[in-house]
Amino acid sequence: xxxxxxxxxxxxxxxxxxxxxxxxxxxxxxxxxxxxxxxxxxxxxxxxxxxxxxxxxxxxxxxxxxxxxxxxxxxxxxxxxxxxxxxxxxxxxxxxxxxxxxxxxxxxxxxxxxxxxxxxxxxxxxxxxxxxxxxxxxxxxxxxxxxxxxxxxxxxxxxxxxxxxxxxxxxxxxxxxxxxxxxxxxxxxxxxxxxxxxxxxxxxxxxxxxxxxxxxxxxxxxxxxxxxxxxxxxxxxxxxxxxxxxxxxxxxxxxxxxxxxxxxxxxxxxxxxxxxxxxxxxxxxxxxxxxxxxxxxxxxxxxxxxxxxxxxxxxxxxxxxxxxxxxxxxxxxxxxxxxxxxxxxxxxxxxx
Amino acid sequence: xxxxxxxxxxxxxxxxxxxxxxxxxxxxxxxxxxxxxxxxxxxxxxxxxxxxxxxxxxxxxxxxxxxxxxxxxxxxxxxxxxxxxxxxxxxxxxxxxxxxxxxxxxxxxxxxxxxxxxxxxxxxxxxxxxxxxxxxxxxxxxxxxxxxxxxxxxxxxxxxxxxxxxxxxxxxxxxxxxxxxxxxxxxxxxxxxxxxxxxxxxxxxxxxxxxxxxxxxxxxxxxxxxxxxxxxxxxxxxxxxxxxxxxxxxxxxxxxxxxxxxxxxxxxxxxxxxxxxxxxxxxxxxxxxxxxxxxxxxxxxxxxxxxxxxxxxxxxxxxxxxxxxxxxxxxxxxxxxxxxxxxxxxxxxxxx
DNA sequence: CGACACTTCTTTATCGTTAAAGTAGTGTAG
DNA sequence: CTACACTACTTTAACGATAAAGAAGTGTCG
Numbered sequence: 001x002x003x004x005x006x007x008x009x010x011x012x013x014x015x016x017x018x019x020x021x022x023x024x025x026x027x028x029x030x031x032x033x034x035x036x037x038x039x040x041x042x043x044x045x046x047x048x049x050x051x052x053x054x055x056x057x058x059x060x061x062x063x064x065x066x067x068x069x070x071x072x073x074x075x076x077x078x079x080x081x082x083x084x085x086x087x088x089x090x091x092x093x094x095x096x097x098x099x100x101x102x103x104x105x106x107x108x109x110x111x112x113x114x115x116x117x118x119x120x121x122x123x124x125x126x127x128x129x130x131x132x133x134x135x136x137x138x139x140x141x142x143x144x145x146x147x148x149x150x151x152x153x154x155x156x157x158x159x160x161x162x163x164x165x166x167x168x169x170x171x172x173x174x175x176x177x178x179x180x181x182x183x184x185x186x187x188x189x190x191x192x193x194x195x196x197x198x199x200x201x202x203x204x205x206x207x208x209x210x211x212x213x214x215x216x217x218x219x220x221x222x223x224x225x226x227x228x229x230x231x232x233x234x235x236x237x238x239x240x241x242x243x244x245x246x247x248x249x250x251x252x253x254x255x256x257x258x259x260x261x262x263x264x265x266x267x268x269x270x271x272x273x274x275x276x277x278x279x280x281x282x283x284x285x286x287x288x289x290x291x292x293x294x295x296x297x298x299x300x301x302x303x304x305x306x307x308x309x310x311x312x313x314x315x316x317x318x319x320x321x322x323x324x325x326x327x328x329x330x331x332x333x334x335x336x337x338x339x340x341x342x343x344x345x346x347x348x349x350x351x352x
Numbered sequence: 353x354x355x356x357x358x359x360x361x362x363x364x365x366x367x368x369x370x371x372x373x374x375x376x377x378x379x380x381x382x383x384x385x386x387x388x389x390x391x392x393x394x395x396x397x398x399x400x401x402x403x404x405x406x407x408x409x410x411x412x413x414x415x416x417x418x419x420x421x422x423x424x425x426x427x428x429x430x431x432x433x434x435x436x437x438x439x440x441x442x443x444x445x446x447x448x449x450x451x452x453x454x455x456x457x458x459x460x461x462x463x464x465x466x467x468x469x470x471x472x473x474x475x476x477x478x479x480x481x482x483x484x485x486x487x488x489x490x491x492x493x494x495x496x497x498x499x500x501x502x503x504x505x506x507x508x509x510x511x512x513x514x515x516x517x518x519x520x521x522x523x524x525x526x527x528x529x530x531x532x533x534x535x536x537x538x539x540x541x542x543x544x545x546x547x548x549x550x551x552x553x554x555x556x557x558x559x560x561x562x563x564x565x566x567x568x569x570x571x572x573x574x575x576x577x578x579x580x581x582x583x584x585x586x587x588x589x590x591x592x593x594x595x596x597x598x599x600x601x602x603x604x605x606x607x608x609x610x611x612x613x614x615x616x617x618x619x620x621x622x623x624x625x626x627x628x629x630x631x632x633x634x635x636x637x638x639x640x641x642x643x644x645x646x647x648x649x650x651x652x653x654x655x656x657x658x659x660x661x662x663x664x665x666x667x668x669x670x671x672x673x674x675x676x677x678x679x680x681x682x683x684x685x686x687x688x689x690x691x692x693x694x695x696x697x698x699x700x701x702x703x704x
Numbered sequence: 705c706g707a708c709a710c711t712t713c714t715t716t717a718t719c720g721t722t723a724a725a726g727t728a729g730t731g732t733a734g
Numbered sequence: 735c736t737a738c739a740c741t742a743c744t745t746t747a748a749c750g751a752t753a754a755a756g757a758a759g760t761g762t763c764g
Contacts, residue, residue: 002720013744018722027742045492049471050405051720054749059402059471061450070443074436084426090453091422096470097451098413101443118448119401119411119471140397300652354750365714370752379712403750406719 001044010038021047053119061096062323063120065138067128070099077295078312079126082148085316086124093324095121102134112137122323124148129191130207144326146319150209157326159319162337163210166308167217167262169342170290173306174260175225177350179288183233183258184218185248185268186211187240195244196251198236200229214264214292233258237268245271253279259287259351266291266298266307273301273347284349294343303346310340353396362390373399405471413448414675415472417490419480422451429647430664431478434500437668438476445676447473454486464489474675476500481543482559496678498671502561509678510687511671515562518660518692519569519614522642525658525694526612527577529702531640535585535610536570537600537620538563539592547596548603550588552581566616566644585610589620597623605631611639611703618643618650618659625653625699636701646695655698662692 007014012031019026020035039045053059064086066073073079083097090097102114115123115137122144128135130151139145139156147153149160174182189198189206206212219229233256237244245268252258253276263269269291273283281287283303291298291307298305315338322334359366364383371378372387391397405411416438418425425431435449442449454466467475467489474496480487482503491497491508499505501512526534541550541558558564571581585608589596597620604610605628615621621643625635633639635655643650643659650657667690674686 003722004720014720015722015745016743019743022722025741031742043494045489045494046465046468047722048720049469050402050411051749052469052722053402053471054406054719054751055721055723057749060469061471069440070449071436071440074432074439080426080432084423087426087451088421088423091455094453094455094466096453097422099439099449099451101446101448103443103446113398114446116398117401117404117412119405119413137397142395142397355752356750366750367715367752368713371713374752377711383712399752400750403719404752406721406749407751407753409719 001042003044003047006035006039006042006044009042010035018047050119058121059096059119060094061098061120062090062320062327063098063100063115063118063123063138065100065102065115065123065125065128065134067126067132069103070101073099073126078293081312082126082316082319085313085318086320087316089317089320089324093320095324095327110134115141122146122327124319124323127210130209131191144323146323146326148315148319151207152209157322157334159315159322160210160337161310161340163213164217164220166292166310166340167214168221169217169340170292170308171218171221171262173342173344174262174288174290174348175221177260177288177348179260179351180227181256181258181351182218182222182227182260182262183252183256184215184235185245185252185261185263185272186215186234186236187244187264187268188238189236193238194236195238195247196236198234202236203234211264218262240265240267242267242271242274244268246275248272249275253281260348261287261289263289263291266293266295266305269305269307269347270297270301273303273305277302284347286352288348288351290348298343298345301347306345306348307343308340309343311338314338353394355396355399358387358391358394358396361394362387370399402471410473411448411471412446413450413472414442414672414679415450415452415467415470415475415490417452417454417467417475417477417480417486419478419484421455422453425451425478430645433664434478434668434671437665437670438672439668441669441672441676445672447676447679462486468493474498474679476671476675479562482561483543496675498675498678500667500671504561509674511667511674512562512689513662513692514689515565516569516572518644518662519566520573521569521692521694522644522660523570523573523614525696526614526640526642526700527573529612529640529700531612531703532579533608533610533703534570534574534579534612534614535604535608536567536587537597537604537613537615537624538567538586538588539596539616539620540590541588545590546588547590547599548588550586554588555586563616570614592617592619594619594623594626596620598627600624601627605633612700613639613641615641615643618645618647618657621657621659621699622649622653625655625657629654636699638704640700640703642700650695650697653699658697658700659695660692661695663690666690 003017004014007017017035020032087097100114100118102110104110112133115134123138125147127149146157152158189211203215235248235252237248249272261272269289273289276283291305294307294309298307355369356366359369369387372384452466452470454462456462464485467486475490477499479501498509504510541563555567587600587604601624613624621641625641643657646659646661650659
């Protein structure tokens with residue numbers, strides 16, 4: 001059932017039927033009624049969205065690209081908050097939110113065609129590695145795009161916190177408390193799934209910008225305090241699950257017996273605390289642990305986790321606003337780093 | 353930059369360029385390479401998704417309709433789990449997930465055009481009131497559609513639990529413990545925002561199927577035990593927030609002093625417990641409270657909440673499978689109610 | 705050598721809509 | 735009574751792609 005069919009039935013031009021739906025002021029109220037009646041009878045439910053999009057050259061949809069299979073996003077409290085912020089803006093602007101499917105193929109690579117085939121007016125790219133082909137495909141479309149957290153690409157609007165400064169701040173907190181023996185627990189530096197100690201070259205070449213910057217922040221703080229960076233063990237986990245934090249602790253403690261652990265995420269930090277507690281170390285008396293993100297569980301943990309707070313919903317909000325104003329052709333707000341703050345709870349104290 | 357432009361440049365027909373992208377076996381490897389090179393040079397990044405959708409008469413996108421503004425969904429643990437299940441299926445099937453925007457207008461009504469204008473191959477309707485115009489618009493499109501939780505519409509595939517049986521089961525648990533003085537805390541019966549005691553006629557006319565069925569289940573159990581239903585106070589809250597549960601408790605306790613409270617959601621139940629505890633009633637010694645949903649907080653609550661467990665992710669999974677198989681034209685699995693089970697924790701015990 | 709398959713590319717027609725420009729007819733002001 | 739605006743519609747021409755069917759050339763087999 002098409003516009004044209006209704007037009008024929010009513011005895012008017014297709015354009016008039018189109019106008020009945022889109023510009024009521026262009027025809028008489030009476031004819032408009034008649035058109036709707038006929039449409040109802042013939043089971044026509046308004047202009048086809050695809051035909052309309054083709055002709056108007058816009059879809060009124062924003063695509064979201066996520067660094068992992070989509071379903072993981074709904075397991076990740078930060079991603080969910082982000083989506084909440086983003087969706088409140090897009091909804092307000094009457095834009096749909098298309099979660100672009102990009103399951104990993106057999107090779108572990110994600111099909112970049114997902115981005116080429118998405119019928120959208122713009123993209124929000126969330127926390128993606130610098131080298132994803134998916135990202136390249138999305139940027140290739142030359143649609144308005146906003147990148148969140150990573151990667152930072154020349155000329156592409158960006159939303160995120162100042163990861164380096166925030167990491168520096170948390171390391172300084174521990175330095176002020178008097179710590180000197182540090183260990184660091186990082187999530188992935190590159191998407192190659194490696195696990196274990198990462199040496200400085202690998203740290204500097206990390207393809208995840210966020211990991212790279214946080215390590216730089218820690219390094220700057222520790223070096224400013226006169227410590228030797230290459231003696232600080234950096235354990236790289238292939239993800240950010242609590243279990244991985246435990247494994248990292250298991251690898252780090254026997255050899256290094258740090259008095260302070262800097263974790264790149266709260267999940268990792270909580271894993272470290274779990275392992276420590278189970279192995280007779282008390283936190284923070286024997287060892288201080290600091291996280292990053294301030295997830296809800298951080299408050300209720302035992303002890304409550306000292307961490308860097310960042311507002312994920314605000315990121316979504318800002319990303320949404322930036323994209324919407326770009327879609328409208330306005331300049332719009334641009335990339336100021338969002339604020340973070342150190343939340344001191346119970347997992348840090350002076351060294352024993 | 354279009355297919356035709358590339359075709360012209362390479363000196364072949366548009367169809368051949370289309371085939372280069374979609375059916376590599378239809379042309380020589382060498383020509384295909386040449387086409388891609390030219391495309392690269394001219395900045396063409398593959399067939400336009402909208403044009404392609406129009407011609408193929410499919411979008412490879414599934415639309416999701418939610419009973420509230422979209423951004424609320426990301427605050428609702430059940431909805432998030434549901435989306436996780438759903439997205440894992442759609443992603444596997446290489447389908448996008450379009451979150452359809454339907455902010456409430458000035459009148460509180462949601463614009464039904466959101467559903468008419470969504471470029472999708474099918475819909476998943478999540479937890480929507482029977483009378484939403486948005487729902488009507490979606491069903492009007494005659495696309496494959498699966499409804500979750502509510503409403504139950506003739507001929508539309510449905511996924512959900514047996515709410516009546518589950519409610520009955522939880523009431524029976526309290527009856528077995530020996531309770532006789534009950535009160536019920538419900539979320540909305542209709543979307544009119546009313547708050548306060550709801551009499552039986554209002555209960556029976558509830559436009560939210562889930563509310564209606566759960567009340568029926570409670571009623572059946574209590575009446576079977578010889579209690580008089582119309583003496584059981586049913587307090588209707590206009591939503592499901594914890595704060596509303598507190599308000600309900602405040603309204604119910606002074607007058608009725610129940611020994612057992614049946615709440616239609618865990619959030620409401622937790623609100624009731626909070627109020628009771630603060631007002632010198634201990635749970636479960638003075639009053640037993642039972643919830644519905646088994647949200648994560650239920651375990652950690654003080655006392656841990658007895659509740660009806662339902663698997664939200666499984667709902668999403670099943671809804672996704674049903675829709676996908678329908679999109680493929682297969683019959684596919686259909687509507688068996690999903691299992692629930694009573695999880696007895698610390699918030700229920702025999703009456704004082 | 706003719707029939708038939710196979711590969712590689714082309715032709716034609718259409719998917720459903722709307723921007724832009726145009727045409728009557730009707731009123732209204734100078 | 736002419737010019738000009740205004741209302742209510744129509745005409746034309748895309749938007750960008752692909753299904754289906756066809757054609758030209760090459761090889762193969764009895």
